[in-house]
Amino acid sequence: MNPTELITLREFITVVPLCVLFFVSLIPLLIKPFLGGREPNPISVLVWNFLAILAAAGCTGALFGHSYQKTFAFSNAIVLDGTSVWMSYLVYIVTAVGIMLAYDHVATRGRQFTEFCFLMVSSACGMLVLIMSNDLIVTFIGIETMSLCLYILVAMSREQVLSKEAAFKYFVLGSFASAIFLYGIALVYGTVGSTYLPDVATQGVKLISTNRVFLVGAILLITGFAFKVSIFPFHTWTPDVYQGASTPVTAFMSTAVKAASFVAFLRFFTSEAFVAAPHLLTVMTWLAVLTMTVGNVAAILQNNFKRMLAYSSVAHSGYALVGLITAGFGTNYNAAATSLLFYLFSYSLMTLGTFALVAVFERSENTSLEINDLRGVGRKYPWLAMSMTVLMLSLAGIPPTLGFFGKFFVFSSAIEQDMYWLAFWGMINSVVSVYYYLRPIVVMYMSEGEAETLQIGLMTRGTVIVTGLLIVILGILSSPFFRMVQNSVMNQF
């Protein structure tokens, strides 16, 4: 396509949801100056942002929901296929829930709620770019848009000292990762002569075993992604940032950011280039094994609930990486990619619910929730405790929850590709993880103690209970859900 050609309507349509999301979410921000800088009514902010998300979701549904025809736009830099549609829905859901949690939460529902929501939605726009990108430069833009908003979001909890520290740490390390990523792009461009992913794929097959510069470039790109999805040894920021950020932000980060980054990672990684690099497979396999192990073992040692969940999220990156590796190096792309996307969905749902629960227990901005603070909850708040139990068991992968099926599909695609080693370590790690996932349940039900009286926001409570229910229902009815994801992945390549 001629790059000088004007943007056609057809191309524009592909980014309509993104534009709708962004511009509608601007409205409350624009209203604020007219109120003399006073904070608009939080409910109206909430409504506007919901409207933005609903409108965007509606656009996605109406324009692309009926067929998963693969569409390219903007000189092929943007690709719209089933994967992007499905992951867009995930981003919409997570953002909506994130805003709901923020509305109820002490640390975020303050003077700057308008800005907070706007940043969250902008970050979501970055994610939408990220999951549609078919070009390394666009991927980079997506990552940066997403991350820049996040740096501010992490810092925005007003009183928290930890939040500032976390934001700074995240910012410095994130900038390094971006630099590394850019350097990787430069090297890949230098050898391939293009940043367009299909070009990288076709030329990479040859280059990866002959050209060291290309190999280094690819490794730097993988490093950049590994930082974003917190894969060992680039996971060290995770616990600090997850703990320091206000809980709604953590919920948002640990789900949407991770899912969107994984999708971009998937698009880059499944370009056939890497099949020709067996040594890279070895490295990635070990990274997956170590990520799972480090995450799980470190989680056992934590007493702070959010830190524990942060390490558990590292471990879950390891499981997702198993899916990614089977998609990248295996022969059955569809099955593996489906299992990965399914896993990301199930993981996001569980994690959202869990962090919503953490939010329930934070009554002041400086609360740091220890696992032992959950004492007596089983008696006082039976429904919350039951949801928590379901969420924890699902994270641990106990049937018939959604978490079980997520793991089941990932490990079965690993076994299909004869990657028994990965599956074996995944299983061992599941056993290890049971230990710390059981701890909150033990404390809630089995320890002596009286729970504090909580003021639970309606929407947070709703999130907890709905996710708890969904995890069981979608777990038992996982088949139609799996088929939807499968259909959406089918015609990607």
Add this chain to the structure above:
Amino acid sequence: MLLSVITLLPLAFALVMLVLPEKVIRPVALLLAVVEFAVSLLLLTSFDKASPAIQLVEQIPWVPEMGISYFLGIDGLSLWLVILTTFLTPIVVLGSWTAIDNRIKGFHAALFVLQTSMIGSFLAMDAVLFYVFFELSLVPMYFMVGIWGGQRRIYATVKFFIYTMAGSLMMLLAIIYLMFACRDTFGQMSASLLDFYRLKIPFVAGEFLNPQTLLFFAFSLAFAIKVPMFPVHTWLPDAHVEAPTPGSVILAGVMLKMGSYGFLRFVLPMFAEASQYYAWLFLFLGVVGIIYGALVAMVQPDIKKLIAYSSVSHMGYVMIGLFSLNMYGVSGSLYQMLNHGISTGALFLLIGMIYERTHNREIAKYGGLAKALPIYTIIFIIVTMSSIAVPMTNGFIGEFMILLGTFEASRPFAIAAVTGVVLGAVYMLWMVKRVFFGPAGELVRDEHHPLHDLNARELTVMAPLVVLIFWMGLNPNFFLDYSKASLDHFVKNRDNYRLAVSPAQPKLENVAVRGEAQ
């Protein structure tokens, strides 16, 4: 429909428990449990005991992409285990009438969920469905031990959970492997057991790294932990001692059987060559378990721990019976599974009753109980007789058949196992002597807390168990007749095991049925 009703009814009951007010929970739970038992007795009428096929089959695709279906069926191997489960539940509800005094709502809900998962694992004919039920059973038991248990309950319950889960995850890997093996052989993924039986899995004798051996050990590990076999039995004494009485009864009565049933349903027929080849290992571990369990039981100061170790010993018999791989041994094992459920369940109930009175289980503090509690003593001794396999009681039939089978299979092991019979008599009778006879112990003497003999409720709890002990001891054929066809088929065709489906359903999804129809 019947099987689904039996499986899922308790789950509905669990929901009922959650919405009922606390006051009426116990009577309603008892009523519902009895209803469930009555429904399960319908199995005896609709079951065709002449046929080895799996019957009353229900199959609905669940995850068709992976060939997983909701597939229930029953045959002679599972029939009595299902009825044992439904039989013990009302007894447990009645037995825990006063023992469980807090959070009774949650307790009965957990009990019913547990019942669903246990029945489900006995009835599932789909490996993944089986796995789901098998794992699900951990959760309610985990709560039962953890919430209503004794001092070290948290340690015990976490150990129980992780131990069992560690074993079963390897089994999950093996199941997934077999599902793909089905795809490679039959062109379509399947998790149906009928398809698994038809797989020819390569076996190399004497080498470890070949598919059948690895799969055999993956499954065996999961089930051996559940049984539990000697060296992976260590979770059992902890769990038993800390569990509340109803938890112990269900654990010993039914959950351990899920392990031995797994051997019978999965390991022995699916990996025929490997189980033949490695039978010596399991016979050896079984015998070690028998003797070790008995010796350790002998020196326990705590009655409940003694019974817990006696479980290790008794389940050792079940294992050697299974791995003797002949008709006597396998039928004896199946029978012994039921016996152990009844006699050990009864023992745990009896211990629970005395514990409610004295809040102590130390043997040394008792003595002379026979004078204070004559009826209790009579029942306890009857149950003890059953446990040490005195003729006329059910235990005798089971142990005798197992020893007969083992003798046929391997004499040295049979001889070693017989010593276990003697040791069993030693530790049980010695315990009975110390608790019930001799000078009155400090707890029995206690003037301030005079002991009362069993009341009407407790007698009602024990009566059906005592009746069964004699019924099963005097008329074993009534029970064995239902299983005979299946066991016969199992032993004769184990090398090339196939299960027919009756009535044959043309709409069945699984590859096996379609393959044979073509």
